[in-house]
Amino acid sequence: xxxxxxxxxxxxxxxxxxxxxxxxxxxxxxxxxxxGTVHAVVGPxxxxxxxxxxxxxxxxxxxxxxxxxxxxxxxxxxxxxxAQKRNEALGFIFQFHFLMEDFTAQENVMxxxxxxxxLSEHEMLDRAASLLDGVGLGAKLKRxxxxxxxxxxxxxxxxxxxxxxxxxxxxxxPTGNLDTENSHRAFELLQKIVQExxxxxxxxxxxxxxxxxxxxxxxxxxxxIVGTHSRMANSSSAIV
Amino acid sequence: MIPPLYIALRFLNHRKRAFVLSLCGVxxxxxxxxCIQAQTQGFADHFIESTVGSSGALxxxxxxxxxxxxxxxxxxxxxxxxxxSERRFLEGISNAPEIMRVARQFPDVVxxxxxxxxxxxARAGFESATVDLFGIDPQLHFQTTDLGRQLIAGSAADFRSxxxxxxxxxxxxxxxxxxxxxxxxxxxxxxxxxxFPIVAIARSGVGAVDGVRIYSHTRVAQTLLNKPYAASMxxxxxxxxxxxxxxxRQFAALFEHEAESWQEREEGNLQLFLxxxxxxxxxxxxxxxxxxxxxxxxxxxxxxxxxxxxxxxxSMGYRRGDISSIxxxxxxxxxxxxxxxxxxxxxxxxxxxxxxxIQVRGLLYADHFLVAWDWRHYLWATLLAxxxxxxxxxxxxxxxxxxxxxxxxxxxxx
Numbered sequence: 001x002x003x004x005x006x007x008x009x010x011x012x013x014x015x016x017x018x019x020x021x022x023x024x025x026x027x028x029x030x031x032x033x034x035x036g037t038v039h040a041v042v043g044p045x046x047x048x049x050x051x052x053x054x055x056x057x058x059x060x061x062x063x064x065x066x067x068x069x070x071x072x073x074x075x076x077x078x079x080x081x082x083a084q085k086r087n088e089a090l091g092f093i094f095q096f097h098f099l100m101e102d103f104t105a106q107e108n109v110m111x112x113x114x115x116x117x118x119l120s121e122h123e124m125l126d127r128a129a130s131l132l133d134g135v136g137l138g139a140k141l142k143r144x145x146x147x148x149x150x151x152x153x154x155x156x157x158x159x160x161x162x163x164x165x166x167x168x169x170x171x172x173x174p175t176g177n178l179d180t181e182n183s184h185r186a187f188e189l190l191q192k193i194v195q196e197x198x199x200x201x202x203x204x205x206x207x208x209x210x211x212x213x214x215x216x217x218x219x220x221x222x223x224x225i226v227g228t229h230s231r232m233a234n235s236s237s238a239i240v
Numbered sequence: 241m242i243p244p245l246y247i248a249l250r251f252l253n254h255r256k257r258a259f260v261l262s263l264c265g266v267x268x269x270x271x272x273x274x275c276i277q278a279q280t281q282g283f284a285d286h287f288i289e290s291t292v293g294s295s296g297a298l299x300x301x302x303x304x305x306x307x308x309x310x311x312x313x314x315x316x317x318x319x320x321x322x323x324x325s326e327r328r329f330l331e332g333i334s335n336a337p338e339i340m341r342v343a344r345q346f347p348d349v350v351x352x353x354x355x356x357x358x359x360x361x362a363r364a365g366f367e368s369a370t371v372d373l374f375g376i377d378p379q380l381h382f383q384t385t386d387l388g389r390q391l392i393a394g395s396a397a398d399f400r401s402x403x404x405x406x407x408x409x410x411x412x413x414x415x416x417x418x419x420x421x422x423x424x425x426x427x428x429x430x431x432x433x434x435x436f437p438i439v440a441i442a443r444s445g446v447g448a449v450d451g452v453r454i455y456s457h458t459r460v461a462q463t464l465l466n467k468p469y470a471a472s473m474x475x476x477x478x479x480x481x482x483x484x485x486x487x488x489r490q491f492a493a494l495f496e497h498e499a500e501s502w503q504e505r506e507e508g509n510l511q512l513f514l515x516x517x518x519x520x521x522x523x524x525x526x527x528x529x530x531x532x533x534x535x536x537x538x539x540x541x542x543x544x545x546x547x548x549x550x551x552x553x554x555s556m557g558y559r560r561g562d563i564s565s566i567x568x569x570x571x572x573x574x575x576x577x578x579x580x581x582x583x584x585x586x587x588x589x590x591x592x593x594x595x596x597x598i599q600v601r602g603l604l605y606a607d608h609f610l611v612a613w614d615w616r617h618y619l620w621a622t623l624l625a626x627x628x629x630x631x632x633x634x635x636x637x638x639x640x641x642x643x644x645x646x647x648x649x650x651x652x653x654x
Contacts, residue, residue: 083560100250102250112557
C-alpha cells in the first residue's frame with residue numbers, strides 16, 4: 001500500500017539578504033510529508049528552520065529546487081495562484097498565535113473560509129463552531145480573541161489552521177509560548193487531528209520533549225538537514 | 241459580503257476616532273464646496289436672469305454696411321468674420337417689422353420688441369440726471385421682457401392706457417426722489433423740458449439698468465429723441481438664452497444688422513462672476529485636499545498598525561489585491577459617507593445662508609444672500625471628494641499590498 005505524499009520538496013535552495021549580508025539559508029533541502037505523519041524540524045537558532053517553513057508554506061520562493069503540493073508542482077505558479085494554494089491546501093500555526101485581536105474566536109476561524117468563498121455565512125459559522133468545539137472552545141465562540149488565555153488562543157489558531165480542511169499544517173513553534181501543560185495539550189490535539197483527518201504536520205520546535213513525540217525528526221544545521229530520525233522505525237538516517 | 245469589505249469594516253470599527261476625524265474633513269470640505277458654489281452661482285444667476293429679463297437675450301442693433309459689397313455670408317451660409325472687420329454701422333433700424341416677422345420663423349425666438357433708445361436729460365424738482373430712454377410698444381415689450389414683473393409700484397395697465405406716461409427705474413426714482421403719481425421732466429429737442437406723469441416704478445435688480453432707465457411709448461421717444469426711425473434696437477426673448485450667441489451670428493448675417501447676445505453684452509460681469517466662482521472652488525477644493533491628507537495619514541497609520549494582521553491574512557491565502565482592497569474600501573467608505581453627509585450638510589448650510597439678510601445695492605439688488613440650487617454642485621463636490629480620497633487611499637493600499645508577510649512573521653519568530 002502506498003502512502004499519499006501531501007508535500008514534497010527536493011534540493012531547495014534559498015539565499016537571504018544581499019551583497020555582503022547574503023546568507024545561504026537553505027542548502028539543498030529535500031523532504032516529503034506523507035499523510036497522517038507528524039514531522040519536527042529541530043536545530044539551533046539561525047539554522048534555517050523558519051526559512052524552510054516559509055518556503056514550504058509558499059510565503060517565500062526558493063531560489064532553486066523543486067516543490068509540489070498534493071501532486072501539483074508550484075514552481076510556475078503566479079503570486080495569486082500561490083495565495084490560492086495557501087488558502088486551500090495549507091494551514092499555518094504561529095508561535096504567537098497571530099490572531100485578529102478584535103475578532104471573536106469564531107470570526108478568526110472564519111477568515112480563511114471567507115477567502116475560499118465556498119460556504120455561505122451560515123455554513124461558515126457552523127463549521128467554525130464545530131472546529132472550535134473540537135479544540136475545546138465550544139463555549140467561547142463569541143469571545144474576542146484578546147480576552148482568551150494563551151493556551152486558548154493557540155487552540156483557536158489550530159482551529160483556524162483547519163478551517164479549509166488543508167492537506168498540510170505548518171507550525172512555527174506552536175508550543176513555544178505555552179507552559180508545559182498547555183504545550184502537551186496543544187501537541188496532543190494536533191497529533192490527534194493529523195491521525196484522525198489524515199493530514200501532514202510539520203512543526204518547527206526547540207522543545208525536545210515535543211520533538212520526541214513526532215513521527216519524524218529532522219535536524220538542521222547551516223541550512224541543511226543533517227539527520228532524520230523516525231520514531232516509528234526507531235532508526236536514523238542522514239540525508240545529506 | 242466580499243472578504244476585503246468585511247475586514248475593512250472591522251478595521252474601521254476598530255479605529256473609530258481616526259475614522260470620525262477623517263470623515264469630518266470630507267464632510268466639511270464637501271459641504272463648504274456646495275454652499276460656496278451655491279452662493280456664487282446664486283448671485284450670477286440672479287444677475288443673468290435680471291439682465292436677460294430687462295434687456296433681452298439677444299439684441300439686434302444698427303444696420304451694418306460692408307465695404308466693396310463683401311458679403312459676410314460664406315458659400316455654405318456661414319458668417320465670415322474676415323469681412324466683418326470691414327464694416328460701417330448705420331444708425332437705426334428702418335425695417336424693424338420685417339426683421340421681427342422673419343425672426344419669428346426661428347424656433348428659438350419666443351417674441352421680440354422694437355425699442356427706440358437714446359440718452360437725454362431728466363429733471364425732477366431740483367434734481368437732474370442723464371437717463372436712458374426706452375421708447376417701446378408696451379404690448380410687445382411686456383411679452384418680450386420681464387418688465388411687467390419688475391414693477392414694484394404702479395401698474396402696467398396705466399402705462400398702456402396713457403401714451404404720455406413713463407415708467408422709471410427704481411434707483412433713478414430714488415435719486416430723483418420720485419414716486420408713482422409724480423412728474424418727471426424730459427428735455428425735448430427744442431431745449432424745453434416736457435412733463436410726463438410716472439405711472440409705475442420698475443426694479444430689474446441690475447444697478448446699471450435701474451439707475452438710468454425710463455420707459456415711454458415709442459411715439460413719445462421718437463419726438464423726444466428727434467429720430468426719423470421708430471426703432472434703434474430689437475430685443476428678442478429666446479426659448480434657450482444659451483443659444484443667443486449662435487442665433488446672433490445667424491441674425492447678423494441674415495439681416496445685415498449688428499446682433500449682440502447677452503453673453504457678449506455682459507462679458508465683463510460674467511467674467512467677474514466666473515473668476516469669483518473659480519476662486520471659491522479652488523479655495524474649497526483645498527479643504528477637500530487637506531481632508532485627503534488627513535485620510536492619507538489615517539490610512540498610513542492604519543497600515544503600519546495592521547502589519548501583523550496583513551501578514552496573518554497573507555498567510556491565510558489572501559492575495560495582494562485583497563490586502564490593497566481592504567484599505568481602498570476603507571477610503572471608499574469614508575468618501576461615500578463623507579459625500580452623503582457633506583451633501584446633506586451642504587444643503588442645510590445653503591438653506592441657512594439663503595436666510596441671512598444683506599443689503600446689496602450695487603451691481604445687483606438683493607435683500608438676502610442669493611443661492612442657486614444646482615445638482616451639479618453636489619455632483620462636483622462628490623467627485624472631488626471621491627478623487628481626493630482615492631488618491632489618499634491608493635498609496636497606503638499599495639504599500640500594504642507590497643508588504644512581505646515573511647518579514648513580519650520572521651520578526652516575531654523566536
